[in-house]
Amino acid sequence: MIQTISSVKERPELTDSADRLLDAVRIYKAKKAKKILFTGGSGLLFADKYREADLANKILLDLGVPKEDILLERESKNTYENAVESAKILNAHGFKDIILVTSAFHFRRAAGCFTKQGIVFYSYPTDYRSFSTDSNAFDLWVPSPGYLELSTLAIKEWVGVLIYELKGYL
Known part of the structure; x- marks a missing residue:
């Protein structure tokens, strides 16, 4: 949700998954949580100078x-x-x-990993990437790079679920 390799270091840049962070703050400010635990290192294999949690x-x-x-x-x-x-x-x-806040498309894998660690949580999926097909928006039926990106994201997540199952992470 935060671009760790942004060229602008003094101001963290949010990505498409910013709902994760914003919803955590909403939950906190609604007094449904006493603390926010943000989990995330660099997520990059070779460039780990900037940690997502720090940003x-x-x-x-x-x-x-x-x-x-x-908590970081x-x-x-x-x-x-x-x-x-996190455990x-x-x-x-x-x-x-805890209240587990993560992207809806990613929730199955995250929930499986947190359950495997014995963490009891309430689910709070966010960052939905689905569209209402009953809106009759013409744009829903026209090919676009954005829809290709969503397809790629879905494929990546399903491959991630398969690999995590094979490795015993879920």
């Missing part, structure tokens, strides 16, 4: 979340590691259940 921390602070209510997991590189590292932090703080 998210700046945004969370800018949005008014007090520093003492922000900054070592993970993938969803499985997000769950493993360590949650256990250290004695948290028994």
Whole structure:
């Protein structure tokens, strides 16, 4: 959700998945959560200087979340590691259940990884990438690069689910 290799380092750049971060803040400000645990390292194999959690921390602070209510997991590189590292932090703080906020298209894999780590959670899927076909919008039926991107995202996620199942992460 945050571009870790942006050329503008003093201002974190959000990506299409920014709903994850914004909905976490909404949940926090609605007093449904006492803390925000943001999980995410660099996600890149060879360029790990900038960690997504560090950039998210700046945004969370800018949005008014007090520093003492922000927990950061900054070592993970993938969803499985997000769950493993988050479990360590949650256990250290004695948290028994959480609200898992992630993209709807990614929820199956994330939920499987967090369940495998014994984390009890309430589901909060966000960042939906689906469209209403009853809108009669002509654009829904015309090929576009955006729809190709959504197809690629779906394929990547299904391959991820298959690989995670084969590796025993789910």
